[in-house]
Amino acid sequence: MPHYYAASGTPIQLDEVADSIGVRFEGETGPAVARSAVRAMTPAPKRTRAVADTERRAPTTAVQHFGRFMLLHDSRAAERPVETVVSALPRRLAAHVSRTMPVFVERESKLKLVATDQILVSFKPKASAARTRKLLQDLGLTVTGASEFDRSRKILVPSSVRRASRTLDLANRLVEADDLVTYAAPNFLAEVRKRTVDDPQFRTAVAPRQHRTAERHCRRRRSCTRRLGKS
Numbered sequence: 001m002p003h004y005y006a007a008s009g010t011p012i013q014l015d016e017v018a019d020s021i022g023v024r025f026e027g028e029t030g031p032a033v034a035r036s037a038v039r040a041m042t043p044a045p046k047r048t049r050a051v052a053d054t055e056r057r058a059p060t061t062a063v064q065h066f067g068r069f070m071l072l073h074d075s076r077a078a079e080r081p082v083e084t085v086v087s088a089l090p091r092r093l094a095a096h097v098s099r100t101m102p103v104f105v106e107r108e109s110k111l112k113l114v115a116t117d118q119i120l121v122s123f124k125p126k127a128s129a130a131r132t133r134k135l136l137q138d139l140g141l142t143v144t145g146a147s148e149f150d151r152s153r154k155i156l157v158p159s160s161v162r163r164a165s166r167t168l169d170l171a172n173r174l175v176e177a178d179d180l181v182t183y184a185a186p187n188f189l190a191e192v193r194k195r196t197v198d199d200p201q202f203r204t205a206v207a208p209r210q211h212r213t214a215e216r217h218c219r220r221r222r223s224c225t226r227r228l229g230k231s
Contacts (some may be wrong), residue, residue: 014104021069021077022114026098030068033096060063102165119156119171127180
């Protein structure tokens with residue numbers, strides 16, 4: 001059963017969402033391509049006397065996005081992620097997709113999470129450098145940098161991963177090495193709901209959650225750190 005560990009060591013149970021996938025657009029143009037993809041999937045405004053000019057009909061495949069990331073909703077999307085992307089996007093835009101990512105929901109909080117290929121980890125201060133290198137080598141993990149808001153937390157990526165859900169397994173393997181590791185969890189993208197004051201309609205955006213906003217939430221529940229902002 002998919003899960004990750006809170007900082008307290010408590011397992012957070014997850015359920016995979018069958019009708020959603022995350023999509024990442026690669027390169028410096030990623031955010032611009034994501035915006036173009038949203039426009040391509042959203043029908044033009046329907047102009048009639050009975051309907052406001054600004055109203056848009058729902059696309060066949062529901063879409064949400066933030067920055068270079070997009071969340072697609074379609075029947076059985078998790079079973080056929082590549083087919084979902086190919087059928088939803090024009091070929092010129094689909095060519096810029098670098099990865100599809102599984103979507104999970106925390107069983108207790110109902111928070112929707114998109115699994116990326118990144119893992120956040122904190123090593124114990126007295127952990128041997130040689131033993132740490134061997135642990136990462138054995139798991140096929142590489143350090144790519146440090147958290148912008150917590151320099152003690154390193155960002156790891158697998159040298160080879162066919163599906164982002166694999167990062168759940170790798171993060172849990174790191175947690176098991178408790179003689180070297182104090183904390184490890186996937187660097188999820190989390191769903192954020194925004195509501196406009198005095199407006200009955202609201203939209204849901206998918207955002208990579210930066211540590212500055214999320215750490216208050218994580219300290220309360222002693223859970224993982226997530227990102228908010230562009231990546």
